[in-house]
Amino acid sequence: GSEGSRGLGAQVGWLLPLPWYVELKASATDAVGACCARSFLGGNDLAVRGPTDVLYTTNVRTFVPFDDDWSLTLGASAQAGPNASGNGNRSAIAGGDLYLRWRPVADAERRSLSLHVEHAVRARQVPGRSLVDHAGFAHLVGVFALRWEAGMRTEWTTGAAEDPLDPEWTANRQRHAAQLTFYPSHFSRVRLQATLDRPAWREEPIWGAVLALEALIGAHGSHGF
Numbered sequence: 001g002s003e004g005s006r007g008l009g010a011q012v013g014w015l016l017p018l019p020w021y022v023e024l025k026a027s028a029t030d031a032v033g034a035c036c037a038r039s040f041l042g043g044n045d046l047a048v049r050g051p052t053d054v055l056y057t058t059n060v061r062t063f064v065p066f067d068d069d070w071s072l073t074l075g076a077s078a079q080a081g082p083n084a085s086g087n088g089n090r091s092a093i094a095g096g097d098l099y100l101r102w103r104p105v106a107d108a109e110r111r112s113l114s115l116h117v118e119h120a121v122r123a124r125q126v127p128g129r130s131l132v133d134h135a136g137f138a139h140l141v142g143v144f145a146l147r148w149e150a151g152m153r154t155e156w157t158t159g160a161a162e163d164p165l166d167p168e169w170t171a172n173r174q175r176h177a178a179q180l181t182f183y184p185s186h187f188s189r190v191r192l193q194a195t196l197d198r199p200a201w202r203e204e205p206i207w208g209a210v211l212a213l214e215a216l217i218g219a220h221g222s223h224g225f
Contacts (some may be wrong), residue, residue: 005029005037005057006078019180021063031055031081038166039091040120045214052088055081073099077120083125085165094138095120113142124165131160149181159200187216 009029016022031054034043040055048054061075075097083091096119103112119136134157141151155175161172181192190213197206 005055006034007031007033007037007055021061023061025057025059025061027057028054029057039079039083039124040081042083042165046082046084053082054088064097065201069102073097077169079164083124083165084125086149087127089125089127091122091124093120093122109146111143111145113123113140115140126142126162126164131163133158133160147183149179149183151179151181153177173197173199188222189214 007030009027011025011029013023013025014020025072030048031037031040032042032045033040037055057077059075059077061073063071065071069134077093077095077097079091079093081091083089095144097115098117101112101114103110103114115221116139117136117179119134122131122133122135124131130166135155137153137155139151139153141149143149153176157169157170157173158180159169159173160166175195176198178195179191181189183189191211193210193212195206195210197208199206207209
């Protein structure tokens, strides 16, 4: 499927022979996908006539455990491929991400705190000019008791004015969310979430609320809890 830049193609990976975890990945895939390859060919299912008509992706990721309680994951990614504006025009995306987690292994309350941050820069060639915009998010989640979790998330994108490839996203947009989750059991959770969406092209923000119940049903392998 096209979701998450997983078009038809091939991927290779290499776990480097180092004392710590470092993994390299590279892929060559179809550049189409109306939902998630909009920076490239999007919904325009054009023929692949040569190597320049394919979407190329690279990623490097490393995991660093500072001690039994603290760990850090760092990653960097890049993509390059054709876009639908014609004349051999291309798009490129580069980004980095960080995931920092604190979880004391001896804590009977199973408390933890995690921070996930990602930022990306996108450049696209269109007839007569180049479009550059940015996007990212920050996500903080804490487990403060055995069955309770709270989290906050903020997202942003700058958009590009007079964008012929993605005319619906031409201005700044920010979205914020806060959630509180209760786990009745190891196989279920109840979550209350509030959201605030602020598109620059609307005079009024968009407010939202979600109450969700999730439950797992079926065979489940044994493990430590």
